[in-house]
Amino acid sequence: MGSNNNWFDDKDLIADFTSNINQRTEELFRIPDMELDEDGCFIAPVVVLRENVVFPRMISPVFVGQKQNLESIRFGLENDQTVITLIPKDEEKENPVRKTDFYPIGLEIAVGRLVNLPEDHFSTLIQGRRRVILMGIVQKKPVLMAKVYVPEETVEETRILTALMRTTRNLFEKCVQLDRKLPDEAHAYSTTITDPSWLADMIATTISLPTEQRREILFELNPTKRLKLLNQFLAQELDVLELGNEISTKVQNEVDKNQREFYLREQLKAIQAELDEEDVFTRELSDLKKKIDEASFSDEARNAAIKEFERLNQMPPMSPEVSVIRGYIDWLLDLPWTVATEDNLNVLHASDVLDQNHYGLTKAKDRILEYIAIRSLKPKKEKQPILCFIGPPGTGKTSIGRSIAEALGKKFVRVSLGGVRDEAEIRGHRRTYVGSMPGRILQTMKKAGTINPLFMLDEIDKLGNDYRGDPSSALLEVLDPEQNDKFSDHYLEVDYDLSHVMFITTANSADSIPDALLDRMEIIEFPGYVEEEKLTIANKYLISRQIDENGLEPADISFDEGTIKKLIREYTYEAGVRNLEREIGKVCRKIARLKAEGKNIPAIIHENDLEEFMGPPNFFQSETEKKDEIGVATGLAWTANGGDITTIEVLTFEGKGNLQITGQIGDVMQESAQAALSFIKSKAKQLNLKNDFFEKIDIHVHVPEGAVPKDGPSAGITLAVALISAVTEIPVKKDIAMTGEITLRGHVLPVGGIREKVLAANRIGIKTILIPEKNIKDLVELPEQVRNVLEIIPVNHMDQVIFHTFGTETPKRKESPTRETKKKPEKGNEPVLN
Numbered sequence: 001m002g003s004n005n006n007w008f009d010d011k012d013l014i015a016d017f018t019s020n021i022n023q024r025t026e027e028l029f030r031i032p033d034m035e036l037d038e039d040g041c042f043i044a045p046v047v048v049l050r051e052n053v054v055f056p057r058m059i060s061p062v063f064v065g066q067k068q069n070l071e072s073i074r075f076g077l078e079n080d081q082t083v084i085t086l087i088p089k090d091e092e093k094e095n096p097v098r099k100t101d102f103y104p105i106g107l108e109i110a111v112g113r114l115v116n117l118p119e120d121h122f123s124t125l126i127q128g129r130r131r132v133i134l135m136g137i138v139q140k141k142p143v144l145m146a147k148v149y150v151p152e153e154t155v156e157e158t159r160i161l162t163a164l165m166r167t168t169r170n171l172f173e174k175c176v177q178l179d180r181k182l183p184d185e186a187h188a189y190s191t192t193i194t195d196p197s198w199l200a201d202m203i204a205t206t207i208s209l210p211t212e213q214r215r216e217i218l219f220e221l222n223p224t225k226r227l228k229l230l231n232q233f234l235a236q237e238l239d240v241l242e243l244g245n246e247i248s249t250k251v252q253n254e255v256d257k258n259q260r261e262f263y264l265r266e267q268l269k270a271i272q273a274e275l276d277e278e279d280v281f282t283r284e285l286s287d288l289k290k291k292i293d294e295a296s297f298s299d300e301a302r303n304a305a306i307k308e309f310e311r312l313n314q315m316p317p318m319s320p321e322v323s324v325i326r327g328y329i330d331w332l333l334d335l336p337w338t339v340a341t342e343d344n345l346n347v348l349h350a351s352d353v354l355d356q357n358h359y360g361l362t363k364a365k366d367r368i369l370e371y372i373a374i375r376s377l378k379p380k381k382e383k384q385p386i387l388c389f390i391g392p393p394g395t396g397k398t399s400i401g402r403s404i405a406e407a408l409g410k411k412f413v414r415v416s417l418g419g420v421r422d423e424a425e426i427r428g429h430r431r432t433y434v435g436s437m438p439g440r441i442l443q444t445m446k447k448a449g450t451i452n453p454l455f456m457l458d459e460i461d462k463l464g465n466d467y468r469g470d471p472s473s474a475l476l477e478v479l480d481p482e483q484n485d486k487f488s489d490h491y492l493e494v495d496y497d498l499s500h501v502m503f504i505t506t507a508n509s510a511d512s513i514p515d516a517l518l519d520r521m522e523i524i525e526f527p528g529y530v531e532e533e534k535l536t537i538a539n540k541y542l543i544s545r546q547i548d549e550n551g552l553e554p555a556d557i558s559f560d561e562g563t564i565k566k567l568i569r570e571y572t573y574e575a576g577v578r579n580l581e582r583e584i585g586k587v588c589r590k591i592a593r594l595k596a597e598g599k600n601i602p603a604i605i606h607e608n609d610l611e612e613f614m615g616p617p618n619f620f621q622s623e624t625e626k627k628d629e630i631g632v633a634t635g636l637a638w639t640a641n642g643g644d645i646t647t648i649e650v651l652t653f654e655g656k657g658n659l660q661i662t663g664q665i666g667d668v669m670q671e672s673a674q675a676a677l678s679f680i681k682s683k684a685k686q687l688n689l690k691n692d693f694f695e696k697i698d699i700h701v702h703v704p705e706g707a708v709p710k711d712g713p714s715a716g717i718t719l720a721v722a723l724i725s726a727v728t729e730i731p732v733k734k735d736i737a738m739t740g741e742i743t744l745r746g747h748v749l750p751v752g753g754i755r756e757k758v759l760a761a762n763r764i765g766i767k768t769i770l771i772p773e774k775n776i777k778d779l780v781e782l783p784e785q786v787r788n789v790l791e792i793i794p795v796n797h798m799d800q801v802i803f804h805t806f807g808t809e810t811p812k813r814k815e816s817p818t819r820e821t822k823k824k825p826e827k828g829n830e831p832v833l834n
């Protein structure tokens with residue numbers, strides 16, 4: 001037997017049955033005179049109610065499908081007898097017939113007329129009367145009959161009960177407010193009920209409780225307890241309703257907002273149409289279309305722009321993709337595709353401009369003037385040279401790039417590649433990345449605004465590479481004239497023509513530039529400057545620039561020649577002039593302050609005034625003050641910062657023939673030291689060393705400034721000289737420095753960076769240097785001034801080196817040495833060189 005739970009629902013059906021049930025209505029709430037036995041029980045046919053829970057006074061339409069139920073109802077109707085409903089414990093069981101198959105509490109009901117439905121089904125209306133207690137099943141067939149009795153309901157009017165009824169009504173009221181399915185009258189009706197039992201049943205009937213809870217309420221015979229139970233269920237139900245209400249309010253607000261926006265937008269459109277105006281988005285789109293039509297794109301770029309524009313046109317203005325596509329089209333529009341500046345190919349003009357801004361640098365200047373000359377003779381020459389300026393910091397590489405651009409009338413742009421590790425920095429990220437952009441090359445082209453700027457790629461030797469890709473491979477594409485007309489950027493996805501760009505790269509050293517890149521570039525070396533050159537640069541360019549930058553007038557300040565020299569020698573130590581310019585700037589700042597304070601300014605800054613402005617000097621040319629020493633030789637080194645000198649120290653101890661080398665030196669230098677030692681061992685006899693001499697000593701070679709890594713073969717002869725000095729105990733001449741690779745047989749091989757090394761020796765104040773004979777060719781570019789003050793001695797064998805460093809061809813260890821061979825130092829008792 002199935003039915004609808006709610007007594008307010010199915011009003012039509014109720015109306016249908018009203019006429020039939022009318023005749024019995026007055027009987028419904030009247031307890032019929034049942035024939036009670038001696039125990040106060042009566043016997044009635046049983047209707048088995050499965051899914052449904054009916055409460056007293058509740059009217060419910062039910063479908064009657066089961067034969068057993070149909071028989072019971074018919075029996076009841078025919079014999080004008082009350083019927084009871086029982087709930088089976090196991091709903092699946094088909095024909096429950098025993099007392100234990102049912103819950104012990106059932107309901108007496110009134111039944112309406114049976115209405116025929118198709119397929120032998122019937123429906124009817126039932127109304128609950130009273131709770132009954134099942135005593136037993138007295139008949140199974142033809143009609144299931146049960147013996148029941150009606151329990152007495154005693155209610156005590158207590159304050160608790162009154163309070164309970166009030167809270168129940170309040171909770172019910174809230175439920176009615178929140179649950180749209182409940183009719184508003186339900187609460188009003190509940191306020192008219194004074195019987196607590198009926199109140200609990202009426203509310204349990206009305207609200208949508210789970211079957212389990214409904215049954216619990218039905219089975220509770222004590223009205224006070226029933227109300228308590230109901231209160232608990234109502235509170236739970238209220239929680240659920242409030243949550244549901246909160247969610248639906250949010251959803252509703254969202255829907256309302258969207259609807260409102262839609263409505264307003266439609267209204268706006270209507271108003272704009274009325275006023276003959278476009279909306280903002282449509283106007284932006286039409287502006288964009290106009291820009292695309294007018295832009296001078298490459299064919300491929302135009303197609304891409306149009307395709308993306310069409311996608312944009314299809315999109316609702318609020319779509320998040322709109323800004324991505326807009327950004328992309330803007331990039332296409334912002335990049336120069338055809339706009340070019342006209343090159344000034346006048347060689348004389350260019351020569352003037354270059355000389356105006358820079359002193360010397362003839363190699364770079366000549367190369368540019370040649371380029372301009374060829375371009376002026378053959379204007380159609382397409383391929384641009386790719387130059388690489390290599391030299392120590394501050395030697396004017398970047399600044400002459402700027403002058404070249406000025407001379408040629410080109411736009412100048414610059415990108416520093418120092419620390420670029422990610423290929424995407426050069427080539428951009430794909431558009432699928434959030435916040436993606438083109439790489440630095442195209443960003444800079446946008447800045448240039450023309451297709452033929454002078455594009456400087458600074459610090460190409462400081463490119464890194466790691467798991468994020470190799471940026472140098474992307475640069476290969478940029479710098480290869482054969483393929484840079486089709487440079488592909490991940491973001492742009494359209495080929496970009498870089499072939500009109502004049503690329504100049506700069507680096508401090510060629511060593512760390514990947515070979516493939518180096519191969520594509522024409523190297524122009526920027527050697528460091530000698531003192532005279534620095535002096536000229538300071539006088540011609542740096543001083544006037546710093547005077548101007550610090551707000552002074554040329555009449556305010558002038559520098560003595562000795563002052564600049566002192567600045568060069570004692571306040572800076574560099575191959576270029578960057579620090580010199582900074583130091584000049586420092587002096588100018590002090591003068592500017594004096595001027596601003598209205599104090600006296602010295603008309604000329606003399607050498608002796610310098611310490612007053614600058615504090616004590618930072619560097620001392622101490623080389624010339626040194627003594628001749630045993631086991632110490634001066635080598636010439638070449639670093640990315642230009643030339644420098646390195647001192648090599650050797651100590652011997654009583655020991656077992658071990659060689660220890662310290663000072664962060666690389667493999668090549670280690671091997672050089674081994675080679676030098678082997679060479680000396682082979683010369684043991686000439687050096688007057690006993691056969692077992694080397695077995696009884698340990699040798700420690702140290703290259704100071706241990707924090708700086710050093711490597712390369714060029715310290716070979718210096719290592720050998722220091723070793724010979726240490727083992728023969730004959731001091732090395734103090735003012736001589738050397739460079740050259742040594743072979744096992746004592747030959748001296750050529751090395752790199754000669755010019756830088758010679759300049760460094762000159763800077764330090766060394767008088768004599770030894771260089772490999774094969775490096776003589778590198779001296780051609782040496783300034784006259786240096787050649788005049790430095791004695792440069794070419795050598796091709798260690799014998800010559802020994803002669804010049806010890807003043808004799810055969811330095812010999814004395815038979816009875818002047819000093820005892822030192823004992824190996826104990827911890828905390830380290831050797832001191834003397």
Ligand SMILES: Nc1ncnc2c1ncn2[C@@H]1O[C@H](COP(=O)(O)OP(=O)(O)OP(=O)(O)O)[C@@H](O)[C@H]1O
Pocket residue numbers: 357358359360361391392393394395396397398399400458506507508537541576577578581
């Ligand atoms: N020959 C020169 N004539 C005039 N000024 C010079 C000359 N060489 C360098 N300078 C000046 O020295 C300063 C430093 O030069 P620049 O920045 O071009 O050095 P750089 O070689 O590019 O250094 P880095 O390798 O550190 O980038 C600039 O102000 C520049 O004008």
